[in-house]
Amino acid sequence: MLFSQEEYDARLAGVRERLAKQGLSALLVTDPANIYYLTGYNAWSFYTPQVVFVPADGPMLLFARAMDADGAFRTTWLPKECIVGYPERYVHRPHLHPFDWVAFALRERYLVAAAAKGCVGLEMDSHFFSPKAYRSLVNAIPEWTLVDSFELVNWVRAVKSPAEIQLMRSAAQVCQAAMEAAVDTIDVGVRQCDAAAAISQAQIRGTDEIGGDYPAIVPLLPTGEASDTPHLTWNEDRFEAGQSVVVELAGAYRRYHTPLARTLTLGRRPARLAKLADAVAEGLDAVLDHVQPGVPVRELARTWNWTLARYGLEKPSRVGYSIGIGYPPDWGERTISIRSEDESVLAENMTFHVIGGMWMDNYGYELSESIRVTADGVETFTSFPRELIQKGG
Template sequence: MLFSQEEYDARLAGVRARMARQGLSALLVTDPANLYYLTGYNAWSFYTPQVLFVPADGPMLLFTREMDAGGATRTSWLPPENIVGYPERYVHRPHLHPFDWVAFALRERHLIAPAAAGCVGLEMDSHFFSPKAYRSLVNAVPEWTLVDCFELVNWVRSVKSPAELELMRQAARICNGAMEAAVAGIAVGVRQCDAAAAISSAQISGVDGIGGDYPAIVPMLPTGEAADTPHLTWSEERFEAGQAVVVELAGAYHRYHAPLARTVVLGPPSDRLAKLADAVADGLDAVLTEVQPGVPVHELARTWNRTLAKYGLEKPSRIGYSIGIGYPPDWGERTISLRSEDETVLAENMTFHLIGGMWMDNYGYELSESIRVSPDGVEPLTSFPRELLQKGS
């Protein structure tokens, strides 16, 4: 196993303690990142319904598509009898849903009534929990009071163990290598798709004998005037002289992610881009000096906003979020956001993607780091020149 049984036991204990505080007698987990966190199950099977039944007491049960049950026995620490495959005839049927079968399987195992003693938590905002899945549970288990668990497992994941941190450090090394490939591959006349291919190759090949995992998000390459907006990928167009390219990517290692963003300019930067880069660098440095256990998250956002204000700038969106395990379509944990409205207090071994992204009119700039909250400050996980990267004269 990737982690010790003691660590898996501690994770489950943390989840059950939070379940008790929220009045839950059972929890249904559908987020693949949370399945991985609790059981170690890792496969590209999340495009079909799968669920982990976590009772307040007793063994967990993992329900997957029948053909995927074998993969769960190979990657999960759960004993085979706790991994149950639903029949193929339930896959992609207009009037059936696998959770119809799962509900009856739970009923056959006499697990419905004990869970009815309290509320049953659902991951209502999971990318892989559909309205049809919810309707199936409502119809099949009328005894249950179904409630949103509000990212319960995600919150337990927010503080990393020493073993998790080591995986994130390896992911950061892969990330650094991928960014090197990006900077080397972005040049006048090169197709954007070829640069993206070089990045993807580096992400999967890894560094120094450490093989990379597939990242939860593909390389993002907003280019030229399109750099005024985030989350664009690539095209087959060729890079042109004078263009700035915003590169956001991540290294992934055993599903743990370390993202990084830098901006490459093909030639001398414009005055407005150079000034924006100075402002973002100043703001990011100011935030990094504030990071330490016990600091409220909103203080980081306020430090960023005060620094930007000196340059006559403002950024309405958040400046970062909690990271760790990631599956498509996102490497964020969907819990802590670094913004002025978040009252979370930083704790040792929380990990974040700290983002200085500014999207202006027809141009933009992004600078980010993956960080860990250390006992006396901050540990940058990623390591790459923190500046506007110029190529060509």
């Protein structure tokens, strides 16, 4: 097992504590990151329905496609009798859904009635929980009151264990290697796709000591005038002199992620980009200096906003978010966001991707760090130079 049985037991206990506080008698977990967190199950099988049933008492049950369930014991700590495969005939059928079968399997095990004593939580905002899955459960188990769990497991994941922090430090080494590959490869005349290939190779190869995992998000490479918007990938165009290139990527190790963003300029730095880089660097430094247990997250956002205001700038989007385990299509935990409306309070061993991303008219700039809240401040997972990177000129 990747973690000790004691750690997995503590995770389940944390989930059940929140179950009780939210008045839930059971929980259905469909987010692959949450399934991994609770059971250790790790495979590219989330494109078909899979779910972990977490009762208020008793063992958890993992339901997956039969061909995946047969080998699930190779990564999960669950005993084989708690891994249940649904038949192949339920896969991709217009009038059937695997949760029709799962519902009957739960009823056969006398688990429906016990959970009917309270509300049953669902991960309503999970990327891998469909309206058809919901309809199947409603129709098959009418005695259940199904409610949104409001990212219950995600919130339990917010504070990392020492073992998880160590995995994120390993992911950071992969991240550092991938960003070095990006800076080494991106240059005038190089195709964007070749730069993406070099980054991807570095992400998977990792270092001589640590092999990389596949990241939840592909390398992002907004280039030239298109750098005024985030989340663009790449094409076969060649980088041109005078262009700026935003690079956002992550290192992944055993599904734990540490993202990083940097901006390159191919040639002399345009004055407007240099000014923006100065503002973002000062703002990011100010935010990191303010990180400490007990500090409200909204205070970090205010620190960032006040710094930008001195430069006559503003950033309407959030400044960062909680990170840890990641599966496609996202490496964020979908819980804490660093913005003025967030009521969360920092605690030791929370981990964040803090993003100084500014998207202007026909140009943009990104500078980010993945961090851990320490007992008295902040740890940055990588040590990549925190600056606008110039190549040529």
